[in-house]
Amino acid sequence: MKISAELRGFQDRIGHVFTRPDLLIRAMTHSSIASATRADNQRLEFLGDRVLGLVIAEALMGDDRAATEGQLAPRFNALVRKETCADVAREVELGAVLKLGRSEQMTGGRRKIALLGDGMEAVIAAVYLDGGLSAARDMILRLWGDRLSRVEADARDAKTTLQEWAQGRGMPPPRYVVLDRSGPDHAPVFRIAARLDDGRQAEGEAKAKRTAEQAAAKALLEKVSND
Known part of the structure; x- marks a missing residue:
């Protein structure tokens, strides 16, 4: 063939x-x-x-x-x-x-x-x-x-690690907020913020909502590690 x-x-x-x-x-x-x-x-x-x-x-x-x-x-x-x-x-x-x-x-x-x-x-x-x-x-x-x-x-599951970090310091779990959803319906792009109770936050962007949340959590972990 x-x-x-x-x-x-x-x-x-x-x-x-x-x-x-x-x-x-x-x-x-x-x-x-x-x-x-x-x-x-x-x-x-x-x-x-x-x-x-x-x-x-x-x-x-x-x-x-x-x-x-x-x-x-x-x-x-x-x-x-x-x-x-x-x-x-x-x-x-x-x-x-x-x-x-x-x-x-x-x-x-x-x-x-x-x-x-x-x-x-x-x-x-x-x-x-x-x-x-x-x-x-x-x-x-x-x-x-x-x-x-x-x-x-x-x-490494960044969301789980960030939640454990927050709870270890007496904070409630991080919140994930959709800031923007762009692109056509068949190929959306999500921009999501991960926010801690103390006001610190970071953003992540990806074609899948779950991936964007992980990216935001990873960025926030890096931020709190450097503070």
Whole structure:
């Protein structure tokens, strides 16, 4: 089966040439364009999530043999969450080759975190089925790259840390206030302030409300640490 030039370029970006190109085509097929003769990528997404989890768990245990389960769990969650998968998908320009129905195209589906993350998981499953666990592991470790080495910082939950800091000083929990919501409905940008009871605050901005809250909490932690 022949594949398009765009998909051949995508193979180069992920570092795996398919012996069964139909797997790659299926991985790139969103349910919005699926039909009786064209399967979508949802089953591959299900499998890819499990393969990713296994590879990341193995890597974390191998990198830090003294870490407890309580230390490994937040690192694992930071590396396999949908936002991280979507970040990797953006780096390999997965959105450009994702096959979408007209409605998803019109609402910015190629930039949506959920669609990109699901697509990346489907690609992982396709590589696993095409080349085995070794091929999937090689691709995951290559594409996740230095995320593995900096995961300790990424895994820190800034909101929880800030709340613990405030409560340790007799303050009520921080408040999070939406200051602005801009951009189109399909790609909003949130600007959020994290505020302490003593009047100190900091802002964060991101395309997801939860991410903006975390950014604001992190900025406020840095501020109170320097005061």
